[in-house]
Amino acid sequence: MQIISTIDAVKVIALTVVCYISIVIILRASGKRTLSKMNAFDFIVTIALGSVLATTIVNYKNAFWNGMLTFTMLVVCQHVATWLSVRSDTVSQLLKSEPALLYYNNAFQNKTMKKERVDKNELKQAIRKAGYVSFEGVSAIILEADGNLTVMSKREERNLRKKDFVFIDE
Template identity: 45%
Template sequence: MAEMIFDGWSGLARTLIVGMLAYVLLVFFLRVSGKRTLSKLNAFDLIVTVALGSTLATVLLSRDISLTNGLVAFALLIGLQLIVTWSSVRLRWVRKLLTGEPTLLLYRGEFVAQALHQARVTRDEVRSAVRSSGILALDDVEAVVLETDGSMSVVRRSSYTGPSSLEDVQRYSGRGTG
């Protein structure tokens, strides 16, 4: 029973030393990998983040895993993320596979019922996003878009007739926002 509470100074010293080194090296790897690794999380980014956390915990707490093995695991995960994000920037099909597409939830004051249902988003959540944007009337909203990171973007109506920010949004059929 006492061993569950304290099993010696060597285990404690290992956890402190390996923990500090692993933390510093993980921060270094994340800084080298760029801002994309730490951006708003889509599903792929979340998986990589959880895997990095799990690897850090394993390196810290398992005497069977050396710091070197942990660093190789960190480098592998971050390297794979760099390869996949590099591919997703250059290949649309990879981007769509990993992050999905933004979805139109409200268009010109009208809810898109099928999109709400498929995205499992309520009308109340959409109205809340509109209110958070400082807009009172739904008729003043051109669109509410569920972004690939799970956030909602609210676009005000505008008389502008140039290229629209909605062109890559699933179920958007209009051209311009006028």
């Protein structure tokens, strides 16, 4: 087994950082849906994105050492990004998204659903997973920042406001 050369290591580090920044920009621009697991297609796309990123970064000789260095650099980049996001509101807003209200008070929020690329059938699937057979017992459905759908029951009948599902620093 040959150890990676200094030049190759610098190339992998630079490429990893550039790929990491690019993928964050691409994923933020494409929205929460890109990495969600709402259906089989979404899951396959998530796996393919990871495979493409890995192939792009590690397509060198000495694949083992490049792979180890790439893995380490991605972990370091993620650590730095999360460290910055808890210390800077600007970085946090760039890296994280807010939940989106898709259904509320017996009404689909069509504008938000289009923006988030979620259709009514996916909301029906979410309510079935939550144990409902219709929207009758549902007061709200929220697309969370991680791409999951949260179904809120009418039993918790109250006035749902943005501050009820988004943390607001007071």
